Amino acid sequence: MNNSSGCFFFSTIEIHPALHLSCKFIPVNILIYWVHKITFCTLRNYIFYIEYLRRIIMFVIADIIKFLISFFVILPIVTLIHLSGHVFFVTLFRGLEKKIIIGCGPMVFSFWNIEVRKYYFWNGACEFKSLRHDNRVTNTLIYLGGSLFNLLSIFLVHSLISQGVLDESVFWSQFTYFSFYILFFSLFPMYFSDGSPSDGKAAVLALKNQDEKKISDDIKFRKMEEHDKPGEQNSSTL
Numbered sequence: 518m519n520n521s522s523g524c525f526f527f528s529t530i531e532i533h534p535a536l537h538l539s540c541k542f543i544p545v546n547i548l549i550y551w552v553h554k555i556t557f558c559t560l561r562n563y564i565f566y567i568e569y570l571r572r573i574i575m576f577v578i579a580d581i582i583k584f585l586i587s588f589f590v591i592l593p594i595v596t597l598i599h600l601s602g603h604v605f606f607v608t609l610f611r612g613l614e615k616k617i618i619i620g621c622g623p624m625v626f627s628f629w630n631i632e633v634r635k636y637y638f639w640n641g642a643c644e645f646k647s648l649r650h651d652n653r654v655t656n657t658l659i660y661l662g663g664s665l666f667n668l669l670s671i672f673l674v675h676s677l678i679s680q681g682v683l684d685e686s687v688f689w690s691q692f693t694y695f696s697f698y699i700l701f702f703s704l705f706p707m708y709f710s711d712g713s714p715s716d717g718k719a720a721v722l723a724l725k726n727q728d729e730k731k732i733s734d735d736i737k738f739r740k741m742e743e744h745d746k747p748g749e750q751n752s753s754t755l
Contacts, residue, residue: 587691589638593619595667595695596641597631599703602666603643603736604630606659611649618642644737656723660716660733667700709734 600617607615616630620637627633648655671693677683704717714722719733731738 583687583691586688587695591688591691592695593638593641595670595692595699598666598670598696599663599699600641600643600735602662602664603659604645604662605666606655606662607643607645607648610651610655610659612645612647614644614646616644618644642735642737646738653723653726656728656731657720660720660723660736661704663716663735664700664703667696667703671696671700703734 597617597619600619604615604617616632618632618634619641620634621640622635625633625635625637674683674689674692678685678689683689703715705715706718706721707715708718709715713732713734716733716735719728719736722728
């Protein structure tokens with residue numbers, strides 16, 4: 518049907534098979550416009566949800582990768598730095614037969630004075646046999662040496678980033694996080710479930726001259742008779 522304005526009209530339009538709605542005088546161009554708009558919006562919504570789902574999947578995968586790198590790469594590095602701080606002061610005060618143990622479980626390989634065990638990403642310890650300079654001050658510095666090295670490593674990384682030597686990345690953020698984590702729980706003066714004191718608690722005991730065993734959660738002092746026993750392994754956890 519044609520009218521004076523030149524627009525075409527339908528007297529009756531069936532919009533949906535289930536709904537027989539009679540619409541009088543609906544312009545064809547308006548009908549086409551709304552059909553196109555509804556179709557376009559539906560397609561756009563599908564694209565939006567697909568993109569949203571893709572981003573969620575990529576986000577989860579990225580988080581899993583960060584998690585694996587953090588616990589299997591960064592944490593062992595931070596642990597090694599911490600234990601190296603203890604061994605540094607043991608060496609400075611002429612300790613004998615020093616050893617760093619990375620991880621727990623059976624030994625996989627060793628080099629220099631470092632012993633790497635099967636579960637290298639979990640725990641760590643250091644051992645030594647005797648000290649030439651053995652007093653309250655030297656023992657306190659040995660206990661605090663691990664946390665001191667963690668603190669110095671944090672300052673070093675941030676200094677290199679600020680100078681543009683290192684690029685700011687998630688790796689260094691995770692490194693700083695785990696360094697602070699180990700730093701805090703090492704210095705917090707408390708006893709762990711196995712009865713061993715934290716480094717901070719052991720340092721307090723050393724200053725009070727109440728530290729006879731020279732042991733903390735990650736330091737083991739081996740006496741001469743303990744060292745001579747065959748097949749005996751001494752270690753403790755970080």
